[in-house]
């Protein structure tokens with residue numbers, strides 16, 4: 630018999646449930662980009678315009694780096710709660726459980742959120758005890774390989790957009806001041822759900838949101854749960870694939886407004902609305918653990934986030950007030966997960 634602690638039962642009760650039928654399966658819908666093929670650059674641009682999301686194969690990240698980090702993550706999340714909590718509370722960095730951000734969002738998820746190199750080297754990781762150095766090395770190897778893949782994707786994107794300066798986006802990730810983050814998410818089984826799930830519901834693991842940065846590079850184990858929102862506002866489930874990476878366009882990466890005015894969606898800034906920052910969420914099924922690792926590529930804090938002049942048509946006006954990544958981030962972190970964060974920065978905002 631499973632005996633539930635009062636804490637587990639209470640936490641389960643306040644986390645939202647979601648009907649299983651509210652998303653359809655995405656077989657054949659999600660674009661797949663083979664990075665080794667010459668058409669990659671065209672497919673990337675198309676996928677960013679249509680979905681703000683795509684899957685990448687032949688990504689060049691060594692499987693060894695992936696599986697080493699995955700086993701470190703499994704070890705970490707298997708520690709007793711009082712051990713893991715030594716790496717918390719998340720402020721916003723560190724270990725967090727159920728609570729996402731500072732503004733009241735909750736989900737069926739525990740996580741370790743780390744900021745750039747400073748944090749990988751911080752005391753927080755001392756929770757790994759004698760294996761701290763090993764964890765740090767494994768994490769560094771993974772991050773270097775994933776950032777390299779991210780830069781390759783951003784360079785192909787620039788080429789696909791016919792931008793002369795090939796590293797216009799990738800240089801932001803390579804800058805030593807780049808404000809990038811790394812996150813391990815664990816969606817544990819939910820004993821309460823296993824006992825009482827007459828309606829075949831899912832738990833909201835990570836509520837719907839867009840990522841504020843430029844690009845998010847995600848991989849997970851083979852447990853499903855990730856869903857993306859299409860332009861028509863319907864949700865599709867993304868079949869998991871532990872051999873591939875999934876790429877999200879973040880709020881900071883947007884192009885030309887003209888063809889997107891009037892469309893329902895969440896357009897992005899540097900492309901002045903031509904790319905979509907994809908709204909996504911994770912539903913936990915309660916039975917199988919999902920483990921995901923995400924690198925959020927962000928610009929330096931002082932970087933101006935504005936449409937690239939080379940992408941603006943003659944007389945095209947910017948959709949957004951000019952702001953720095955610091956200003957945007959501050960505003961994003963004061964918002965709730967599901968909020969339309971770019972709304973505050975739109976010039977012709979409806980509100």
Ligand SMILES: C=C1C[C@]23C[C@@]1(O)CC[C@H]2[C@@]12CC[C@H](O)[C@@](C)(C(=O)O1)[C@H]2[C@@H]3C(=O)O
Pocket residue numbers: 721729730731732734742810812838839840841842925961962963964965966
């Ligand atoms: C509710 C929140 C959590 C978040 C900061 C925010 O106020 C709104 C954006 C959230 C998000 C989503 C993408 C990343 O997971 C994240 C680390 C980020 O940069 O923005 C999270 C923030 C978080 O979990 O602290």
Ligand SMILES: O=C(O)CCC(=O)C(=O)O
Pocket residue numbers: 812814835840847849855909910911921923
């Ligand atoms: O865990 C996942 O698969 C996605 C989580 C996510 O969207 C995030 O951390 O921003």
Ligand SMILES: [Fe+2]
Pocket residue numbers: 838839840845909
């Ligand atoms: Fe996200």
